Amino acid sequence: MHIVVCIKQVPDSAQIRVHPVTNTIMRQGVPTIINPYDLFALEAALQLRDKFGGEVTVLTMGPPSAEDSLRRALTYGADRAVLLTDRFFAGADTLATTYALATAIRKISETFGAPDIVFTGKQTIDGDTAQVGPGIAKRLGLLQLTYVAKINEVDPAARTIEAERRSEGGVQVLKTKLPCLVTMLEATNEIRRGAMADALRAARAQIVTWSAKDAGVEDISKCGLKGSPTIVKRVFAPSARAEKAVFVDFANRPPAEALIEELFKRQPKLEAELVSSAHGF
Amino acid sequence: MIEERFDAIVVGAGMAGNAAALTMAKRGMKVLQLERGEYSGSKNVQGAILYADMLEKLIPEFREEAPLERHLVEQRFWMLDDKSHVGLHYKSDDFNEEKPNRYTIIRAQFDKWFSSKVKEAGATVLCETTVTELAQDAYGKVIGVKTDRRDGEIHADVVVLAEGVNGLLGTRAGLRDRPKPENVALAVKEMHFLPRETIEARFNLKGDEGAVIEAAGTISRGMTGMGFIYSNKECISLGIGCLVSDFQKTGETPYGLLERFKQHPSVAPLIEGSEVKEYSAHLIPEGGYNAIPELCGDGWVVVGDAAQLNNAIHREGSNLAMTSGRIAAEAIFQVKSRRDPMTKANLALYKKMLEESFVIKDLKKYKDMPALLHNQSQNFFLTYPQLVSKAMQNFLRVDGTPKKEKESSTVRSFVNARSWTGLFGDAFRFARAWR
């Protein structure tokens, strides 16, 4: 079984700072991590490989430094890593990203064997769109299972997969055919710690690095900034509300009383509404 | 267990471990370096000042590529009481030289770069791998390490312990004692982010110039300790540390001290409006010469903070770490080149070479200082700062009191607080410890 997992290296957004004056992102010193959602996809892929044999190839499109993330993925136990990097890819929105990644997956298919499953995370923490997975599926003509909470069964012989997909108000149990694309939901598994041998192998592994040309991109104008239909026109900080909170003064009476008075004074209808909704006695 | 054998395993990818791994790898040795953090530097806490000389010995062209923050042109020493500081400032354009001597750095970034050099030199570097135990043979000789990874035991001719101040592995293997509370300081540190221009304006700097403030006094509440403020490009590192034994005695909390330090009227304006992004705590070995443990044994050497090689008086640690790491590596290489076994007797070469370097010489010079500061902490960190502040006020305030009276009142206040014999005793002890 050959499984491709798309991972993205993202800035650890918990540590991003915005310049207080110019409102620009201060990237200095912000560490990069593997998009946390992608680790659930990677672990799901590794579990399938352990069960059925075969290989897991991790793929990322990013700057040369994204190699760090790929090496980490190898430490967890992935078998092969492909880095897609080229200045033509810079500034890609989701449509251009899916073009590049889909092209690379075709190349992976030619070079290392056709994938049975392509995994992506549910979404990234920087782009946050959850569109790249479905986009890749459409471009490659793969069936797609998004928001998968659990893979119930894969039958490599019959080439079928059965999975539980989160939807509004419940879980859909779906069955479809391989090859397909799966986007994994968060908290569905826990990424393993690779064995010492994995770590050693990862530290010394050769990362397959492809430029746009290497990956077989025919039309550069579909990549990066040029290939992106969306245009970011303005970036700005959320505006502060004009007036700050009114602080409740409770010097002379119990704070709870003071607070309730203030609320009912502000919204006279509130008390009646509360009485009708309250059922705490 | 892994079949593959290495010439040397280095535990830790801090300053000492990186220096050791780099030196051995450059000599063509087969080196494995293990680091528990996510990457080299991810767990490392330091002010941080980098001393160029020691790094130059390892990587001569480091200035061109290392992530350095600012080169230092100014040093301030402040003696604080609760409201004032008396300071000694030294700033010189001489420090704007072609190859500056001191830089501020951010360890997380610097170590990452340092580690990339180690990898380039050919060492195998594994992060997120914690060494849990040393592997020893029936005779107690260290033959490798055990890690927290599955099938994680791996062997080598020699293990370089560069695990930092805790020295847990050495203690666990019975090679050394645990550092004593009176020999380690606990430092807490925050990074305060501000726009570049603001930092330059507040510290009166231009371009990549940097300034450092070291502060001692009543902020440590009579405990042995010091605060520091270092300017980086877009942030200010600020912290304070005191001996662990003092914290135990007084019940003060490190964070309480740091808060007080930040609110001090001389400090607050420097960091006003900043965004705090990182809070960290770390130990510093401060026992000096007398606290240095055994430096080598059969199959192992210990370097850097793990060997308590730290000069608390001058706030030097990373340079001693780099130098001890390099020297240990050189010694190991010599033993290996002679095809001798890595026994205690052969590895004693490291000890000998270290004694000839500034590392041991400097630590010897100040060997009595830690004890002095510790025993007299109330005076040095509470009484004197208050007295000095009072004296300065007395000197500066123009209020019609005759100068002569002012002087004698200053002297009186010193004597009242400390007695003549006490004052002379302190001066004498201080001079002797410094010598």
Add this chain to the structure above:
Amino acid sequence: MSEPTKAPPAAAGRAATKKELPEHFKAYKHVWVFIEQERGQVHPVSWELMGAGRELADKLKVDLAAVVIGPPGEAVQHAAAESFCYGADLAYIVADEVLTDYRNEAYTKALTDTVNTFKPEILLLGATTLGRDLAGSVATTLLTGLTADCTALDVDADGSLAATRPTFGGSLLCTIYTLNYRPQMATVRPRVMPMPERIEKPATRIIEHKLGMVEEDIVTKVLSFIPDRDSAKSNLAYADIVVAGGLGLGSPENFQLVKGLAAVLGAEFGCSRPLVQKGWVTSDRQIGQTGKTIRPKLYIAAGISGAIQHRVGVEGADLIVAINTDKNAPIFDFAHVGIVTDAIRLLPALTEAFRARLSPHSRDRIAS
């Protein structure tokens, strides 16, 4: 990715920032909202989007259309009819047995075909699991731009959709355009837009479109649907009153105080993200950018600092009350009423005080 040779591709970096709409796109007119219905239920986010869509259509002086996709029968007809009460000028229906359950293949074909046939200039979908699954596929098939998880929608002077969304973990907002492709697509999360008032209106123009697909064409089969157990399901997003707690509460035990107050008020309870990460509270209770957006009449936040990622989830509330020991906590920048005190002590007192005020006795007082 960042490009070393050029300025960062943010703001004005895109290749074609001018509108040069190709001729064949000029026929694209009108604003569409995809009406999400599953098992006979319309997701409320669809009506919220109708409200937003109406405003856009009015500004552009074009029609607002609802697009309903599903199985033939009452539910779909009813959803289409309802859309008129929420402002639709016309509705499109694609009804077919194969559309009974949501499946990407069939729904993508249904929506792309309708778009290609009737050519809308703007297409809005809810950012639900269904909406996001569908939007990504449709946008890629149509090779057009899609802006996800918008917090504000507007049209600018030359009639282009200006879609604003959080970026960089919510620390900043950015406004995104799709100038030279049609339709301009956007998804919006539930509760980000206010629910418009429902006004009874007759269903006038309904246009049915054929799917042209049979079950045999569809590979993916739905084996079953396991509904969430009702008891476990929270109605947080749509609650009128929400009480939430944050790290300031210090322990999972103290979080019970939040639940206590919520119970007395008949409110839903929620929390900030760290509590979910610590395992104190289940993830369906998280409020904020990566949790639920809420628009209650009353929101009480106890021991929550008010980080931007939390703020974006609660800003739509009518009245925000913050309890925090730190008078400089950022939450006081957007709360309406603040009280600087220890929540662990205030919450029980507040619960008691409300219980007294709202007792049956007081009920009579207010009724009379």
